[in-house]
Amino acid sequence: MGHNLVSPHTHWCGWVGGAIDDCGPTAGYPTEGGCDPGPTPTNGGTIMSYCHLLGIGINFANGFGPQPGDAIRDAVTSAGCLAASCPAPSCTAPTALTVTGITNASAIIGWNSIGGASAYNLQYRVSGSFSWTTIGGVSNPYTLTGLSPSTLYEVQIQAVCGANSSPYATGVIFETGTSPCPEPDGLDAGNATAMSIDLDWTENGNATQWKFNTVRRVLPWAPA
Secondary structure, three states: OHHHHHOOOOEEEOOEEEEEEEEHOOOOOEEEEEOOOOOOOOOOOOOOHHHHHHHOOEEEEOOOOHHHHHHHHHHHHHOOOOOOOOOOOOOOOOEEEEEEOOOOEEEEEEEOOOOOEEEEEEEEEOOOOOOEEEEEEOOOOEEEOOOOOOOEEEEEEEEEEEEEEOOOOOOOOEOOOOOOOOOOOEEEEEOOOOOEEEEEEEEOOOOOOOOOOOOOOOOOOOOO
């Protein structure tokens, strides 16, 4: 019933503060969005939880819970009014963020569209950093480009509903692929003579040929 009135499960990551409880993950159903699970309920789960699959059970006295209940009430209020008198629709965060088509420099970001959303904003960052890069007015799905290879990124989506904007959905973390031609490292030189030198390095990919740039330096002459 709650799904018919726009409410996701309680282990959805788009609730304010993230997943409300851990009943879904504990029962074998991952959080919806890839965030950390919420706390274990101490007085039974709500109607929109998966706590019935565990010993915790559903406490119907808890109803739908504060946030799912508010989402349902907003949906009923908006559906039961004349267009001229309807309040501004609530703008909930997008759900079910996915990352597909990952390469060494790009990834395709997808999400469940929100009814009433006129646009979406995307923000991303290297996982663990403090600053975000924001891209406004993206469409679903969106191809994120200009990424660095072998790097962990975090991405979030925000819905824009006219004058209102949702919170950013809890981020999804993904890792870009390795470079198709990574540079060697560990360059070492030895056995130098007047006419030659031995070079050694570590190949980090599948290269079978390499190029060398050399710099010839003439040392100042000094008498013996």
